[in-house]
Amino acid sequence: MLHHTTLPKKTFEVQITGSKSESNRLLILKALYPNITIENLSESDDTKYLQKALNSKEKEVDIHHAGTAMRFLTAYFACKENSEVILTGSERMQERPIGILVEALRQMGADIQYEKNDGYPPLKIRGKKLTQNKVSIAATTSSQFISALMLIAPSLPNGLTIQLEGKITSVPYINMTLALMQQLGIEGNFSENNIYIPNKKSIENQTVVVESDWSSASYFYSIVALSKATEIVLKSYRKQSLQGDAALSTIYTSLGVETEFFPKENAIKLSKSKIEVPNKVNFNLVNTPDIAQTIAVTCFGLGTDCELQGLHTLKIKETDRLTALKVELEKLGAYLEINEASLKLTSSNTIFKNVSINTYNDHRMAMAFAPLALKTSLQINDCEVVSKSYPTFWEDLKSVGFSIDFQ
Numbered sequence: 586m587l588h589h590t591t592l593p594k595k596t597f598e599v600q601i602t603g604s605k606s607e608s609n610r611l612l613i614l615k616a617l618y619p620n621i622t623i624e625n626l627s628e629s630d631d632t633k634y635l636q637k638a639l640n641s642k643e644k645e646v647d648i649h650h651a652g653t654a655m656r657f658l659t660a661y662f663a664c665k666e667n668s669e670v671i672l673t674g675s676e677r678m679q680e681r682p683i684g685i686l687v688e689a690l691r692q693m694g695a696d697i698q699y700e701k702n703d704g705y706p707p708l709k710i711r712g713k714k715l716t717q718n719k720v721s722i723a724a725t726t727s728s729q730f731i732s733a734l735m736l737i738a739p740s741l742p743n744g745l746t747i748q749l750e751g752k753i754t755s756v757p758y759i760n761m762t763l764a765l766m767q768q769l770g771i772e773g774n775f776s777e778n779n780i781y782i783p784n785k786k787s788i789e790n791q792t793v794v795v796e797s798d799w800s801s802a803s804y805f806y807s808i809v810a811l812s813k814a815t816e817i818v819l820k821s822y823r824k825q826s827l828q829g830d831a832a833l834s835t836i837y838t839s840l841g842v843e844t845e846f847f848p849k850e851n852a853i854k855l856s857k858s859k860i861e862v863p864n865k866v867n868f869n870l871v872n873t874p875d876i877a878q879t880i881a882v883t884c885f886g887l888g889t890d891c892e893l894q895g896l897h898t899l900k901i902k903e904t905d906r907l908t909a910l911k912v913e914l915e916k917l918g919a920y921l922e923i924n925e926a927s928l929k930l931t932s933s934n935t936i937f938k939n940v941s942i943n944t945y946n947d948h949r950m951a952m953a954f955a956p957l958a959l960k961t962s963l964q965i966n967d968c969e970v971v972s973k974s975y976p977t978f979w980e981d982l983k984s985v986g987f988s989i990d991f992q
């Protein structure tokens with residue numbers, strides 16, 4: 586139960602765990618090039634399951650709800666010579682598509698079979714040398730398929746050219762994959778619909794420090810937006826981020842939150858700005874799908890209407906996030922119109938009390954709704970789901986003054 590709370594006029598400090606996206610890429614790269622040391626690795630379940638999978642000697646590997654782990658490991662095991670593994674995940678993972686990636690890997694010569702339904706996990710993967718150096722792949726469904734191919738590309742004997750078909754979704758995640766590889770001394774380029782990554786035999790010994798997770802920072806943006814005068818310092822963040830969700834610092838200016846960067850301390854300070862939040866806002870989130878829920882809930886809490894576009898990937902994430910948002914926000918008094926790729930929220934002057942919010946095995950449903958405790962009391966069901974990306978979320982919320990009872 587989250588009690589209706591008013592936060593004091595005070596500056597709080599929160600240290601957020603490393604980016605799950607950066608961590609999961611670096612773990613795959615470390616498996617291929619062992620002389621990488623990773624610091625500030627994410628403590629998320631998704632990262633732990635990926636790490637466990639990479640060290641596993643079992644015939645079956647279960648990555649639970651971790652989308653990036655599923656997609657990255659499919660490519661990794663497909664090119665791991667003389668290996669054979671069944672790669673599976675949670676019930677929901679078995680409904681999340683992977684056919685586009687499997688098809689691309691098969692074009693490259695991979696041996697992958699579907700264990701249950703065509704196009705979905707579980708997969709039986711017999712690893713072999715992949716010598717084909719060109720592949721084309723549809724880019725509209727998930728950028729994770731493309732990052733998966735990029736991550737194995739430098740270890741392939743002939744490198745890889747990836748031709749992207751259709752409108753590319755979640756582009757910053759592709760840029761992140763390339764930037765991390767370049768940071769490690771792996772060459773590559775991405776221009777228009779072409780990605781090229783040559784073979785790289787080895788890389789120099791080096792340490793990479795993962796920046797903290799920007800998607801996790803979104804919940805504190807929401808808290809500051811919904812608070813009266815609270816300031817929150819978040820660590821460890823950089824102005825030059827590889828994470829697309831760093832766009833929060835721009836997006837939330839319209840929602841009344843100012844971001845100050847402190848490069849020496851690797852920190853950011855979020856505070857209320859003096860601007861008046863408009864009655865209606867409009868954002869295209871095709872580059873930042875993971876912060877859609879946070880933004881929709883912030884707008885509802887502020888009594889601001891919003892129109893969010895670029896959301897066509899939301900229905901294949903941990904749950905159908907568009908439907909989940911509609912059902913749960915409407916319980917609190919909002920009105921939502923949703924379609925394939927967008928949502929239109931009409932806020933209301935009253936927010937109903939003591940509503941019980943379902944989370945559908947989706948960490949971001951739990952975390953996005955929590956800041957509403959600054960407006961009303963509410964219950965978040967199955968609150969432990971947060972561990973998928975942010976295991977200490979509830980402790981951190983308590984540390985900034987939230988009043989929480991766990992039943």
Ligand SMILES: O=C(O)C1=C[C@@H](OP(=O)(O)O)[C@@H](O)[C@H](O)C1
Binds near residue numbers: 727732875
């Ligand atoms: O590559 C990544 O680390 C991710 C890419 C995005 O997925 P899509 O490309 O499927 O939108 C994002 O939603 C996910 O949380 C993490």
Ligand SMILES: C=C(OP(=O)(O)O)C(=O)O
Binds near residue numbers: 651652653654902949
């Ligand atoms: C969509 C997400 O993760 P994944 O696709 O890696 O399961 C997420 O963390 O919001």
